[in-house]
Amino acid sequence: MLEVRNLTKRFGALLASDGIDFDVREGETHAVIGPNGAGKTTFISQLAGNLVPDAGRIVFAGEDITRLSAPRRARKGLGRSFQITSVYPEFTALENVALAVQAQSGHSFRLWRPARSDRSLIEPARKVLNDVGLSSREGVLAANLAHGEQRQLEVAMALATTPRLLLLDEPMAGMGIEESQRMIDFLGSLKRSRITMVLVEHDMDAVFRLADRISVLVYGRVAATDVPDKIRRNDEVRRAYLGEDA
Amino acid sequence: MLSRRLVLWSVFVVLLLALPPVVVALGQPFYIDLVRRIMIFAIAAVSLNLILGYGGMVSFGHAAYLGIGAYAAGILAFYGLASGWLHFGAAIAASALVALAIGSVSIRTSGVYFIMITLAFTQMLYYLGISLALFGGDDGMRLKTRSRFPLLDLGDSLHFYYLVLVLLVAAVYLTHRIVSSRFGMVLRAAKSNEARSRAIGFSPYAYRLLAFTIAGAMGGLAGALLANHTNYLTPDFMHWTRSGEIMFMVILGGMGTAAGPVAGAFALLFVEELLARWTEHWQVILGPLLILSVIFFKRGLAGMFYKPDA
Numbered sequence: 001m002l003e004v005r006n007l008t009k010r011f012g013a014l015l016a017s018d019g020i021d022f023d024v025r026e027g028e029t030h031a032v033i034g035p036n037g038a039g040k041t042t043f044i045s046q047l048a049g050n051l052v053p054d055a056g057r058i059v060f061a062g063e064d065i066t067r068l069s070a071p072r073r074a075r076k077g078l079g080r081s082f083q084i085t086s087v088y089p090e091f092t093a094l095e096n097v098a099l100a101v102q103a104q105s106g107h108s109f110r111l112w113r114p115a116r117s118d119r120s121l122i123e124p125a126r127k128v129l130n131d132v133g134l135s136s137r138e139g140v141l142a143a144n145l146a147h148g149e150q151r152q153l154e155v156a157m158a159l160a161t162t163p164r165l166l167l168l169d170e171p172m173a174g175m176g177i178e179e180s181q182r183m184i185d186f187l188g189s190l191k192r193s194r195i196t197m198v199l200v201e202h203d204m205d206a207v208f209r210l211a212d213r214i215s216v217l218v219y220g221r222v223a224a225t226d227v228p229d230k231i232r233r234n235d236e237v238r239r240a241y242l243g244e245d246a
Numbered sequence: 247m248l249s250r251r252l253v254l255w256s257v258f259v260v261l262l263l264a265l266p267p268v269v270v271a272l273g274q275p276f277y278i279d280l281v282r283r284i285m286i287f288a289i290a291a292v293s294l295n296l297i298l299g300y301g302g303m304v305s306f307g308h309a310a311y312l313g314i315g316a317y318a319a320g321i322l323a324f325y326g327l328a329s330g331w332l333h334f335g336a337a338i339a340a341s342a343l344v345a346l347a348i349g350s351v352s353i354r355t356s357g358v359y360f361i362m363i364t365l366a367f368t369q370m371l372y373y374l375g376i377s378l379a380l381f382g383g384d385d386g387m388r389l390k391t392r393s394r395f396p397l398l399d400l401g402d403s404l405h406f407y408y409l410v411l412v413l414l415v416a417a418v419y420l421t422h423r424i425v426s427s428r429f430g431m432v433l434r435a436a437k438s439n440e441a442r443s444r445a446i447g448f449s450p451y452a453y454r455l456l457a458f459t460i461a462g463a464m465g466g467l468a469g470a471l472l473a474n475h476t477n478y479l480t481p482d483f484m485h486w487t488r489s490g491e492i493m494f495m496v497i498l499g500g501m502g503t504a505a506g507p508v509a510g511a512f513a514l515l516f517v518e519e520l521l522a523r524w525t526e527h528w529q530v531i532l533g534p535l536l537i538l539s540v541i542f543f544k545r546g547l548a549g550m551f552y553k554p555d556a
Contacts, residue, residue, distance in 0.1 A: 050441075050444075050445075069444070069449065070444040070445060071443075071444045071447050071449040072449075074444070074446055075447040079445075079446075080445050082441070082442075082445070086439060086441055087439065088435055088438040088439050090438055091434075091438065095431070098431075099431055099432075099443075102428055102431065102432070103447035103448050104446075104447060108428040108429050108431070108448070108453065109429055109452075109453075110427055110428040110429055111423070111424050111427045111429045111430070112424075113427055113428070114423075114426040114427060115426065115427055115428045115430070115431045116426060118428070121428075157442070157446060158446075
């Protein structure tokens, strides 16, 4: 589904992505972990099209997308959620999700009919809000949602674009224990419905519960890619990362 | 909510409909001209609000379209063409084309650069106007003939007044439809959070450019009306202070609201008129008044009437 070869990104003297090779198979949840500053966000930004790599290739569903802009990638089925909540604060929760539905339903050069009463946008949006558990809050401005709810909305917007591959950049960031638990359960249900996901996450509990495979990023390089059990026992990984945490 | 707004708008329109007979009865027909001028500027402010208030594009050159609209009508009249359809059609088409050209360059920039580049383009047009000796150079010129419409005489104060009123209501309604449509949602979303818009698959450029072009076209209409109103046109229509004035109407009235630009145009030009009658140093008083109003009405005058949803 996704093939990354020799992805390289340099910021001045800092090699943020140092020849990354990375694969995501159809239907799998592939987690990316690594210590702070390992280049996880740089990596996902290149996948999403917000950063242009200096070298390397990104192939998505058989097509080279290395040079495509973020909106074009999104329309091809790459959905992403942001580490720092990025919603439309002055729109309601429902409007936020409806916009994401609209983004995938052809061009928007329709200037006359009100979007707010457009059932082809509102109904799919309601369904996604219901899936993430925000139904009761659909009329609330995103700015007035609690932090955890905004995180849910963040994921809902990525989902509403019906992505073929979902890039989740620390979906649990800043969440309380209970909220995290609910988010993990929700992502678990996505996983069971065979949505392909790349999950960048600090929360090891979440990663080991959700991931089919884990790639460990250290200093911009993939130190290891394997199934969770093997990653847990991998010496290099322990030294580079888990050891620091434990 | 909507019905409350509708009631307020209806009251406002009825007042404007009733104004001419009332002021004539009071022996103050001068007010017809004043309100007509205000409504013309309100149309310009409504058009700027589409890109400034809803699109987040701080265009500091909106007077360009007033000028282009005025010159389009004036130049056609100069060559003896009097058809109002032609005047207004040319004003709208020319402004739209120029807005398309200016927008296609300036929308690639943002922030201060966008402000400066729209200002620079308008200054170029201003100096172009000054250099057009055939059309009066920096003195400008009288309209050879007002725009002529069947059944409608723009030389007649009342005819013209009601035409402007109808066009103002149409401009407000059109803008309302646009900003509530799918297109408008994309425009407002891109203003709210561009990164998010791109991440879900919107490329804002083309949407912004179309909005910019529509706003230019509407500004051109206001320009053709203004030339007919003053029966005169000068490059001063395009002066940067004029752009600033229109922008101020939008900010004073409330950016991104339907009523804002209209309220702003009425407030600013009425106060200006009253002060100017009282003292010739009216600008000394207007300046601090404007500063105070921006400090105390953060959401603009329209913010007093309705609160944001939820």
